[in-house]
Amino acid sequence: xxxxxxxxxxxxxxxxxxxxxxxxxxxxxxxxxxxxxxxxxxxxxxxxxxxxxxxxxxxxxxxxxxxxxxxxxxxxxxxxxxxxxxxxxxxxxxxxxxxxxxxxxxxxxx
Amino acid sequence: xxxxxxxxxxxxxxxxxxxxxxxxxxxxxxxxxxxxxxxxxxxxxxxxxxxxxxxxxxxxxxxxxxxxxxxxxxxxxxxxxxxxxxxxxxxxxxxxxxxxxxxxxxxxxxxxxxxx
Numbered sequence: 412x413x414x415x416x417x418x419x420x421x422x423x424x425x426x427x428x429x430x431x432x433x434x435x436x437x438x439x440x441x442x443x444x445x446x447x448x449x450x451x452x453x454x455x456x457x458x459x460x461x462x463x464x465x466x467x468x469x470x471x472x473x474x475x476x477x478x479x480x481x482x483x484x485x486x487x488x489x490x491x492x493x494x495x496x497x498x499x500x501x502x503x504x505x506x507x508x509x510x511x512x513x514x515x516x517x518x519x520x521x
Numbered sequence: 522x523x524x525x526x527x528x529x530x531x532x533x534x535x536x537x538x539x540x541x542x543x544x545x546x547x548x549x550x551x552x553x554x555x556x557x558x559x560x561x562x563x564x565x566x567x568x569x570x571x572x573x574x575x576x577x578x579x580x581x582x583x584x585x586x587x588x589x590x591x592x593x594x595x596x597x598x599x600x601x602x603x604x605x606x607x608x609x610x611x612x613x614x615x616x617x618x619x620x621x622x623x624x625x626x627x628x629x630x631x632x633x634x635x636x637x
Contacts, residue, residue, distance in 0.1 A: 412583070445623035447566075454616060454627040455566065466625065498566055502622030506578035510556070510568040510622075 413437055413501050417513035423521040424489050432516045434482040434499035443503040446475055446484045449515075450495045458497075459484065486518075494518055523547030523626060525617045530631030533607055541631055543600040543617030551575075551595035554620045557602050559613035560630075567613075570602065571620065585611075607635045 414437040424430045434444065442462040447455040457466040459475035462482060472487040486493055499513040529541040543555070556571035570581045570591040579591055590603040600617055612635050618624035 443622060447624075449566075454629055455624070456627075457623060457625050460621070460623040460625075496565075500566075500568075500623065502620075505571065505622055506554075506573060506580055509580055509582060510571065512558075512566040512568060515565045 412509055413440060413503065413511050415499055415501055415511050415513035417497075417499055417516050419516060420514070421517045421519060423519050425521045426491060427488050428521075430486040430489055430493075430518055432484040432486075432497055432518070434477075434484070434513050436480045436482075436501055439479045440501040440503035442478050443501055444475075444477070444482050445500045445502065446473075447498045447500065448493075448495045449498065455498065489518070494520055525619065525626060525628035527615060527617050527628045527631035530615065530633045532634045532636065534637050535608060535635055537607055538603070538605045539607060539633060541602040541604065541615055541617075541633070543628060545598045545600070545617075545619070548619070548626075550598040554578075554622075555593060555600045556618045556620050556624065557591065557600075558616045558618055558624070558627075559611075559633075560616070561610075561613040564613075569615070572600070604633070607633075609635050611635050 416435045418433045444462045446459040449455040463475045496515045496517045526544045554573045557569040572591045588606045592601045614630040616630045617628040619626040
């Protein structure tokens with residue numbers, strides 16, 4: 412099973428500042444990496460897939476980069492609605508391989 | 522409207538069974554793989570199980586393998602999760618999700634509580 416590790420667990424950022432979230436895979440997942448945003452009481456929302464492609468309706472301030480085992484989600488200028496928990500997920504070779512999520516990064520107001 | 526609606530959750534005793542359902546609408550259901558993802562209270566997301574469009578490929582997390590069974594009925598635009606031998610650690614909000622590998626559509630979830 413591919414283990415996904417996100418860092419930091421919590422990121423304190425002021426509105427308008429840049430946030431950089433990291434995700435590391437225990438083995439290469441190529442570009443088969445997605446990012447999700449989850450707010451309290453809501454289902455996750457797809458932000459990025461293919462490591463760097465924004466999903467429909469996602470603002471340009473969200474960008475993804477990386478391949479292989481190291482990935483980054485950048486939020487260029489944090490808005491109030493961006494404070495949430497962010498998860499990465501690998502989907503390399505499913506089926507038959509299993510899918511796995513990272514443990515999440517909580518972005519909170521500084 | 523494109524949506525997924527889960528049902529079937531509830532309070533169940535350890536060792537008992539429960540069957541979750543997910544009703545899909547607004548898209549061609551049998552074009553897509555479908556998955557179950559769960560989230561224990563205050564915890565992160567955990568992939569549970571997935572099934573390909575034609576049920577030809579099925580996978581399970583180690584934590585549920587041998588106890589849970591995923592299935593789908595394309596004629597009814599529905600996804601199912603049969604959960605047997607439930608444990609306290611299965612307590613979670615269970616989401617149904619449409620997939621290209623990544624999950625581009627999620628339901629609101631159905632809560633399963635395993636407790637005596």
